[in-house]
Amino acid sequence: MKPAVGSIARYTRRYRLDGNPLRRRADRLETWALMGAVLLVLIGIWPAILAGRLAYDSALADSRVGPGARQQVAATLLADVPRAQVTFGTVAVRPPQVMARWTAPDGRTHVGYVPAPQLAGAGTAIPLWVGPDGLPATAPVSPAMAGFRGAGVGLVMAMTAASLALTAFLVVRWLLDRRRDRDWDVAWERATPAR
Structure with missing residues (x-):
């Protein structure tokens, strides 16, 4: 536990805004960049929540x-479901399609191919x-899936915002490190006596 507390304390001291005269301008800029990145992540949470809510509402809709939306009806198979050709290493991706007849909620009779369970016979x-048009549709999404x-x-949006903020901070830090290295080289040249 001590190493974690120690590293947190070290980062807190490193990125603190104070009147320390030993802090260089680049150090203060790096602190401001970190605070900006944290602020961007916090601001990015709200659009992520909104996007998640919109996706949830859309899935529920x-x-x-x-009436006027999808409904479940009974379809009568007009043929036997063909036996699946199962071989080693192959898996059926979709259920087989079989000709069936059904009556739509508006009273019209339709005939077409529908997905059917294995080994079902004609008349099942x-x-x-x-x-609403009486044609086959996908099953509704459950509230849990929505x-x-x-x-x-929402999670993808929040992670994207955090990734962009972290990338921006790392780019700023890299630029500031290059600047600190140049300043260090200049100071070293001044401190080294000419031979």
């Missing part, structure tokens, strides 16, 4: 169900999500 009723999507977007 896309998952609406009911399967659940199918359809959009929350994960919002949290993920």
Whole structure:
């Protein structure tokens, strides 16, 4: 525990704004750059929260169900589901598509290919999500998935802001280190007696 406390104390002393006459102008500029980077990270949190909230709300809006949105209906398979050709090292990416008939919420009958579970036979009723037009649609996103999507977007935004602020600070520090090295070389030349 002592090394962690010691390093925190060392950085606190290093980046402190005080009237120490031994601090060079470059040291004070580096302190201001660090404070600016921390401020940018703190300011970047709010847009990240807003972006996460917008992503969450968008996912919830896309998952609406009911009249005028997607609804679940029963589709009747018109053919047997073909057996999957399973070989060593291959995995089926999607469920097989089979011809089926379903009645949309508006009363129209549709026929088309729908994803079906393995080994289902003709005449089997399967659940199918359809959009307002009666055509197959994706299943709605659960509230938990909407929350994960919002949290993920917010986290990515916050990490991007922190990365940009850290990069800016490191560039400023590198430039200041070059300046300190030049100043050190000049001071060393002045201090070295000519032979």
